[in-house]
Amino acid sequence: MTQEPDTYSALAEVGAPQERRSFWDKLVLDLKKSPWSARFGMLVILTYAMVGIFAPALAPHGEAEVFAEPYAPWSSKFIFGTDQIGRDIFSRMIFGARNTVGIAVATTLLAFFIGGSLGLAAAIDRGWLDQFLSRTVDVLMAIPSLIFALVLLSIFGSTVTNLIMIIAVLDSTRVFRLTRAVALNVVVMDYVEAARLRGEGLSWIMRCEILPNILPPLIAEFGLRFCFVFLSIAALSFLGVGIQPPTADWGSMVRDNASLIQFAQYDLKAGLTPLLPAAAIALLTVAVNFVVDWFLHKTSGLRDE
């Protein structure tokens, strides 16, 4: 069969091996189409991650290094001045990116591990396990989580490990509900039934059959949950019962330097100092929200109306 160059053959087109775009090609294409808000968000997140990872190299002074000048004004030596016992605020902000964000990420991951696996197990099992877990979650969600966290912290004491465990368990309730709800739609599919008949175990069905199909809503939830976790850890640290000194943390930095605000009339820079860590928290939350918004829009066509 000879083929003229200008004739069209449907057979040839169908027969030709379909060129698959690689993961990176798709990513680049998506990024090119992303709105400015999502790009801004990603840039901010990337910057925070870099600052957190390379904190010791970037910070001009040590995390808990005390200088002889408490409440020093902004200068070339101390870019944002020093705090109440003479630690460089700029350096502590940089280390805060590592501590505050790092702890929030670890907590969110743990919350997803607990909530996600229990949610999947409940959706597959549908028996007493589902009933038991769902009722437990109902009760846990009936208490405002900040109040619950305060009660638990008063019992176990405020250490970083306790903080991560408590917030992760309290937040895993929301992850559990979401995972269970989306997984219920997938569990009834024929291919899950087939896998079960094939004799696959619970963990295989969870990991290989259901998880890949419920990933997009879970990723979006991860972003939103991170914001909640991040804000509640910041709030607890601000209240003085979260991350404890000398660890640099944005929430407690706001509290420590709050009295400087009274001097804003005489020195605006001093008045702004306590707002810097709070602004760092706010900026990251806004950035994550922007990216999640774009991701949701892209994967499900969901709009906020």
Added chain:
Amino acid sequence: MHPVLKTVLERLGLGLATLFVVSIIIFSAIELLPGDFGQAVLGQSATEETIAAFRRELGLDQPAYQRYLHWVGNVVQGDFGTSFSGRNSGSSGAGTRSVVDLIAPRFWNTLFLASVTATIAVPISLLLGITTALYRNSTYDRTVNTATLTTISFPEFFVAYILILLFGSLWPIFPSLANVNESTPLGERLFRTVLPALTLTLVIVAHMMRMTRAAIINLLASPYIQMARLSGASRSEVILKHALPNAWAPIATVIAFNLAYLVVGVVVVEVVFVYPGIGQLMVDAVTARDIPVVQGCALIFAMTYILLNLIADIIGIITNPRLLHPK
């Protein structure tokens, strides 16, 4: 029995059951304490006998269920126990105070702050929600939306300190510390609570406005609204006369949910403004590990939260015309 009454009673029962379980959880707080807790509360100088007496007073020598019944019985009668603080100073609890004495005045302060906030926030967010739904996708709508999305992402203390910086420090119009007491006259009290109330307002208006807008826009997609529109009703007529009456149920739910959210937001704001409310008391008690006070505060917070959610549920049920007029 009327189906509405039945559902409402069901919800009430569920609420009571939740409260019961929550009270057990809060009660178990004292159960989970480490063994040397008596020593920690009473100080290093406490003798064996005082510690044993302290443990007996807490009832740690009785089985847990008996103590729970005793505790709940007391709580129902308004007795939340005795604060741990001041124990190691005087002999045999001379310097101690009952938890109720600590909580009661502060509870009224918190209620005052919450109601001032609600009076400002609810009308504003309804107005914003309805108008943004009315002028959907206009510049006005987009501006309000972006602004509220941003305030949602801010931690409460950030909003609070920005307000203090602007109105307490740069232009000292309002006091940045809201230290009120029983003898403060109402006008002065209102003046001092302006900044905390404004902070809370900014935080919850964003949520309430977005949910109101979503509720109305949701309704606008229904066929009977299209019918009204096709019959020539104007835009505002459609929203005010046709959509709004049916939107009251979701809006009431939204308001109740957000007032419940206020319960939590109040903790941070009270600490920022040193407002003598129950949230600040709880944070102080957590720092001092004063368990009876923590339990009392947590129980009150949880009760308010459950109650408001219950009210939201019930409003949603009784305003649902499909349930009110069963076939």
